[in-house]
Amino acid sequence: MRTHRHGTDRDGTHGPDTDRARRAGAPAPPLLALQRSAGNAAVSRLVADARTEDVVQRSPEPSRPPSRTSQKSEDSQESAHSMTAVDRRKIKFAQDKAELLGRVGRIEVLKNVPGFMSGLDAFLDNIEADMKAGQPTAVDGAAIDRIIDGFHDPRVQGHRVQYSWFVRQQGKEGFQGALDRVAAGSTEHGHLWSKMNSAIPTEDASVGHGVVLEASIQGRIFDGLLFGLPTWSASDALAALWKRLSTTYVQALTGTVTAHALDGTVGSSVLSTLEWPELRASIADNRVDGLSFVVYRSREDPSGGPMILEPVETFQVRTQDEFDNLPEAPADQSWRDGQRVIDQQQRAALADIHSREDEILALDEFVSELFRRHGRDLRFRDTRTPPNTRSQSARESPRSGSPGGA
Numbered sequence: 001m002r003t004h005r006h007g008t009d010r011d012g013t014h015g016p017d018t019d020r021a022r023r024a025g026a027p028a029p030p031l032l033a034l035q036r037s038a039g040n041a042a043v044s045r046l047v048a049d050a051r052t053e054d055v056v057q058r059s060p061e062p063s064r065p066p067s068r069t070s071q072k073s074e075d076s077q078e079s080a081h082s083m084t085a086v087d088r089r090k091i092k093f094a095q096d097k098a099e100l101l102g103r104v105g106r107i108e109v110l111k112n113v114p115g116f117m118s119g120l121d122a123f124l125d126n127i128e129a130d131m132k133a134g135q136p137t138a139v140d141g142a143a144i145d146r147i148i149d150g151f152h153d154p155r156v157q158g159h160r161v162q163y164s165w166f167v168r169q170q171g172k173e174g175f176q177g178a179l180d181r182v183a184a185g186s187t188e189h190g191h192l193w194s195k196m197n198s199a200i201p202t203e204d205a206s207v208g209h210g211v212v213l214e215a216s217i218q219g220r221i222f223d224g225l226l227f228g229l230p231t232w233s234a235s236d237a238l239a240a241l242w243k244r245l246s247t248t249y250v251q252a253l254t255g256t257v258t259a260h261a262l263d264g265t266v267g268s269s270v271l272s273t274l275e276w277p278e279l280r281a282s283i284a285d286n287r288v289d290g291l292s293f294v295v296y297r298s299r300e301d302p303s304g305g306p307m308i309l310e311p312v313e314t315f316q317v318r319t320q321d322e323f324d325n326l327p328e329a330p331a332d333q334s335w336r337d338g339q340r341v342i343d344q345q346q347r348a349a350l351a352d353i354h355s356r357e358d359e360i361l362a363l364d365e366f367v368s369e370l371f372r373r374h375g376r377d378l379r380f381r382d383t384r385t386p387p388n389t390r391s392q393s394a395r396e397s398p399r400s401g402s403p404g405g406a
Helices: 031-038 042-050 068-081 085-105 108-112 116-133 140-151 163-169 175-191 199-207 217-222 238-250 270-284 318-324 333-377
Strands: 192-196 255-262 288-299 307-319
Touching: 042 307, 085 108, 085 116, 085 217, 108 116, 116 238, 140 217, 140 238, 140 318, 163 175, 163 217, 175 192, 175 255, 192 199, 192 270, 199 255, 199 333, 217 238, 255 270, 255 307, 270 288, 270 318, 307 318
Parallel strands: 192 255, 255 288
Antiparallel strands: 288 307
């Protein structure tokens, strides 16, 4: 239900009209057959074009006889271009399924939680049926139940802790006790967002040891995956899963919750229709102290970079009246167009954050292995040793412009 999952608005209500995919007239050739007939380069181009809904037309005939080498290349291109939108969606489904299973595999205990993997398999069957039918099919609610139960197993607590933290720490001594402490502390600093993607909330949560849905275990595993569908709303099963992920995440929050919103509230957003009602109930039960609602404004970067988002106002909210009196975003077409640009830029910033997390994990694993194998023999240079020259050191990180960067 989040924008960066689909390249549309977070709740899907303001995205371009989505045409349902037509049923294929004949079964698509398997990917291996495509590779043999069209070559690796053609398959790569298809994968890059997987989001396109229109059938790609064949290239025009050349004006003069091609050489033998160019003819082979053009034959491969034409074979690739003859693939239908249905074929490309099948390729994208296979890609996203592999990515999903890879993310699950990094949470070692999750694979062994009873019922989780069977629920995941059944859910993927449900999504594949939607993708092939070109329209929503019946929702396998039992499969979603098993997925949620697996995420909420006491050994995982996937709605309460960040995915990257779990992956880094899971193999260390005393992890279960640390998991309980971090989960309790993280949910006291929960973050929500509306119409600006989750890059800034994710960095705020990481610095403050909090949690945001898209960075939590249950959010991160599914974040950005559409399995060949044009939007999340093209599958009732995918929509139902994200509703459960959002609801259970918010229900676990305690303390003060921070919401980050572009220009104010939007009546149709997930924050307004789903998350705030859950928070309001938690406030009434004294499980949550209140909602800190931060309004951001955008301005152009003088150097020509991505739009700069700046917090300009903060409101403390505990009642429905106070929520109703919050500033409202314009939500006209001009604002929506600008919001989509900001969303795309913030999705790029989020990918940059995940890249940094991967680098930290790789360094952590390297140092741990180094000490495991050579700990007794390690010797460190005296601090008076001259530092490496710039030419010998790693290249400067290109990520200084990311949200929260120095």
